[in-house]
Amino acid sequence: MRLVVALGGNALLKRGEPLTAGNQRANVRHAAGALVDLIKAGHSLIVTHGNGPQVGLLALQSEAGPADGFQPLDVLDAESEGMVGYLIEQEMASLLPDRQFATILTQILVAADDPAFGKPTKPIGPSYSADDARRLAAAHGWSVAQDGRFWRRVVASPRPLEILERSVIALLVDQGTTVICSGGGGIPVIRRRDGSLSGVEAVIDKDFASALLASQLGADMLLLLTDVDAVYTAYGAPEQQRIRRIDPDRFVSRDFPAGSMRPKIEAAIQFAGEPGRAAAIGRLDDAVRILNGTRGTRIAKGAP
Amino acid sequence: MRLVVALGGNALLKRGEPLTAGNQRANVRHAAGALVDLIKAGHSLIVTHGNGPQVGLLALQSEAGPADGFQPLDVLDAESEGMVGYLIEQEMASLLPDRQFATILTQILVAADDPAFGKPTKPIGPSYSADDARRLAAAHGWSVAQDGRFWRRVVASPRPLEILERSVIALLVDQGTTVICSGGGGIPVIRRRDGSLSGVEAVIDKDFASALLASQLGADMLLLLTDVDAVYTAYGAPEQQRIRRIDPDRFVSRDFPAGSMRPKIEAAIQFAGEPGRAAAIGRLDDAVRILNGTRGTRIAKGAP
Numbered sequence: 001m002r003l004v005v006a007l008g009g010n011a012l013l014k015r016g017e018p019l020t021a022g023n024q025r026a027n028v029r030h031a032a033g034a035l036v037d038l039i040k041a042g043h044s045l046i047v048t049h050g051n052g053p054q055v056g057l058l059a060l061q062s063e064a065g066p067a068d069g070f071q072p073l074d075v076l077d078a079e080s081e082g083m084v085g086y087l088i089e090q091e092m093a094s095l096l097p098d099r100q101f102a103t104i105l106t107q108i109l110v111a112a113d114d115p116a117f118g119k120p121t122k123p124i125g126p127s128y129s130a131d132d133a134r135r136l137a138a139a140h141g142w143s144v145a146q147d148g149r150f151w152r153r154v155v156a157s158p159r160p161l162e163i164l165e166r167s168v169i170a171l172l173v174d175q176g177t178t179v180i181c182s183g184g185g186g187i188p189v190i191r192r193r194d195g196s197l198s199g200v201e202a203v204i205d206k207d208f209a210s211a212l213l214a215s216q217l218g219a220d221m222l223l224l225l226t227d228v229d230a231v232y233t234a235y236g237a238p239e240q241q242r243i244r245r246i247d248p249d250r251f252v253s254r255d256f257p258a259g260s261m262r263p264k265i266e267a268a269i270q271f272a273g274e275p276g277r278a279a280a281i282g283r284l285d286d287a288v289r290i291l292n293g294t295r296g297t298r299i300a301k302g303a304p
Numbered sequence: 305m306r307l308v309v310a311l312g313g314n315a316l317l318k319r320g321e322p323l324t325a326g327n328q329r330a331n332v333r334h335a336a337g338a339l340v341d342l343i344k345a346g347h348s349l350i351v352t353h354g355n356g357p358q359v360g361l362l363a364l365q366s367e368a369g370p371a372d373g374f375q376p377l378d379v380l381d382a383e384s385e386g387m388v389g390y391l392i393e394q395e396m397a398s399l400l401p402d403r404q405f406a407t408i409l410t411q412i413l414v415a416a417d418d419p420a421f422g423k424p425t426k427p428i429g430p431s432y433s434a435d436d437a438r439r440l441a442a443a444h445g446w447s448v449a450q451d452g453r454f455w456r457r458v459v460a461s462p463r464p465l466e467i468l469e470r471s472v473i474a475l476l477v478d479q480g481t482t483v484i485c486s487g488g489g490g491i492p493v494i495r496r497r498d499g500s501l502s503g504v505e506a507v508i509d510k511d512f513a514s515a516l517l518a519s520q521l522g523a524d525m526l527l528l529l530t531d532v533d534a535v536y537t538a539y540g541a542p543e544q545q546r547i548r549r550i551d552p553d554r555f556v557s558r559d560f561p562a563g564s565m566r567p568k569i570e571a572a573i574q575f576a577g578e579p580g581r582a583a584a585i586g587r588l589d590d591a592v593r594i595l596n597g598t599r600g601t602r603i604a605k606g607a608p
Contacts, residue, residue: 020372021379058383061362061369068324069361075325075387079362082386083379085409086491086503093468094500102472105389105407164397168406168481177472187390196398199390 001221001291002044002173004214006207007031008226008264009050011284012084015227019053025087032091034225034287039096039178041288046173046217047088048210051080051184052124058083059125059153063136070140073124073155074187074199081105081183088180100177107164107197108186108204108212114158121145122203123152156202158188160209164197166216173217185209207267211279214271222271222279223290224264229283231261231297246299248273268299275301305525305595306348306477308518310511311335312530313354315588316388319531323357329391336395338529338591343400343482345592350477350521351392352514355384355488356428362387363429363457367440374444377428377459378491378503385409385487392484404481411468411501412490412508412516418462425449426507427456460506462492464513468501470520477521489513511571515583518575526575526583527594528568533587535565535601550603552577572603579605 012027013019039045058076062069071079085103093101120143128136133144133151145154163169163186172179185204189197207224214222228235230242248269261281268279282296290296316331317323343349362380366373375383389407397405424447432440437448437455449458467473467490476483489508493501511528518526532539534546552573565585572583586600594600 018370018372021375057369057373058365061365061373064368064370065361065365066322066368068322069365071325071387075390078386078390079383080386082382082384082389082409083375085386086379086382086411089409090411090493090501090503097495097499100471102469103409105386105393105409107390107394165406167404168476171476171479171481172472175475177475189394191401195401197394199394 002046002217002219003038003221003223004046004048004210004217004219005035005038005223005225005287006210007047007049007284008206008224009052010227011225012049013053019057028084028087029091031284032088032095034284035092036095037288038291039099041291043291044173044176045178046169046213046219047178047180048182048206048213049084049088049180049184050206051077051084054080054084055184056125072199073201074189077184077187078105081187084183085180092178102172102177102179104165104169104172104179104181106182106186107189107199108160108182108209109162109164110158110188110190110200110202110204111161112190114156116156116158117202120154120156122155122157123147124155124203125153127152157205158200158202160186160188160204160212163209163213163216164189166213169213170217182206182209182213205263205267207264208270211267211271215274220277221291222268222277223287224268224279224281225284225287226264226281227283228261229286229295231265231281235261243297246297248299248301265299272299272301306350306521306523307342307525307527308350308352308514308521308523309339309342309527309529309591310514311351311353311588312510312528313356314531315529316353317357323361332388332391333395335588336392336399338588339396340399341592342595343403345595347595348477348480349482350473350517350523351482351484352486352510352517353388353392353484353488354510355381355388358384358388359488360429376503377505378493381488381491382409385491388487389484396482406476406481406483408469408473408476408483408485410486410490411493411503412464412486412513413466413468414462414492414494414504414506414508415465416494418460420460420462421506424458424460426459426461427451428459428507429457431456461509462504462506464490464492464508464516467513467517467520468493470517473517474521486510486513486517509567509571511568512574515571515575518581519578524581525595526572526581527591528572528583528585529588529591530568530585531587532565533590533599535569535585539565547601550601552603552605569603576603576605
């Protein structure tokens, strides 16, 4: 099967763990093992990944460094695609030295008039005191919002429309290359009237970007991997129950409170809403068993 | 013709100019114009670039940020390939919206026993006071060396042996994609006895990396672009003379003092030492005229 496998931020860095070079390397090495198991099982992989902690660190570093070296979010996104892509590619290639890998810098087109730009809601980067948040907002033209005791920068999360490097990725996948791409949901860009491109300071939800990628590449399955083993009803409550399958045609979104799983479910449904396609949500370490249907939550039409 | 075009650090950032986001964007936009002229003249391009100022900034930011977020040089290299590749790809794609572009993260194999590792000489990153240099050397296991009034970190500059993503790059170029790769001379990696890869804290000379790439891709020409219009005898002296052609078979290296042009000449000779191949050195803005032979210095066998 051709699989688009999305590694969530929590699959690449354990919750609460600081993003040291060593931690990141160890987590990516672990993830690479799980991904290579899928290749050994005969599947063709396109690997995507989150970049929340990485862009958070790069933003902190960019602020702490020389004032005139401060970089905008699209450039930090590009840096994070290099950083995380490098580690994933190298650790996978270490396990499969005879296989071909490629990390492709990925830009994703969004609409300049996407309504999301009117109400930035996606928190990114580090937490600040109210004073620091005000100062940074003034200095850089940021929107900021309170997040618990602290403040964070918030940006728009527009809908992904087109993966600019799509045909390059498809060509490589067709030839048997394992491609790492669309890191951090891709770098959001708009096209101006004159045809030129411009990076925007926004974040595309990485699961929606992966669903679009999976559609555009004709993937058989979209695998959204995180550190939770499945979608649950009443997650965290004593009566919680693992949901084995979700039928996109019967899904009622109010059954699932907005939270970390909600975008995954919606992205999975977007991809699996077409016949012949399936999506699944589960834990990185269960990847092969999720494909076998013994772990995780499967999203497919006509599911029992 | 199939051209490997290497953009020197000084072609991407004017000498003495601070690396602000705006300066970098403006310089890349300018360079993209020159590169697009080569495509419009009918040539197939593989674009490589330096990363000295970029890795210098990323290193400063990495030191200034949270202590546990400090990243090693191979990871900073990967970040810089994302950063600069993104800007070059986007600015070229803005000028040629119908053409396909790809930025490929590039690892280059070096020998773990390369003698260069015994004598690190390549200065990288920012300048430090003697005290700071000592402190950082102790903290991170760096070698440092005096560079004028200040101190800088020095690393080994091993010889590039194999571009790991070579076949991916070749496939894309064969299909008409303009590829940006081998940024900063590629990320140097060694292969351990068990076949696994490991990034090393070193810098591969980007012109030698570009010469290897040009050889491995069967390029017709290697174009080394900088901010000096040609190779000169007695450069900077009143009697300086532009050298129009260099015959690799007749070249006498003692005629050219070690300096910024020396590695370019050696890399050009390495590539152009085989029949049917040519290299050229000159100014970014002269790119098309260098190909026509009216500007720059051409390196080719049998040259008059």
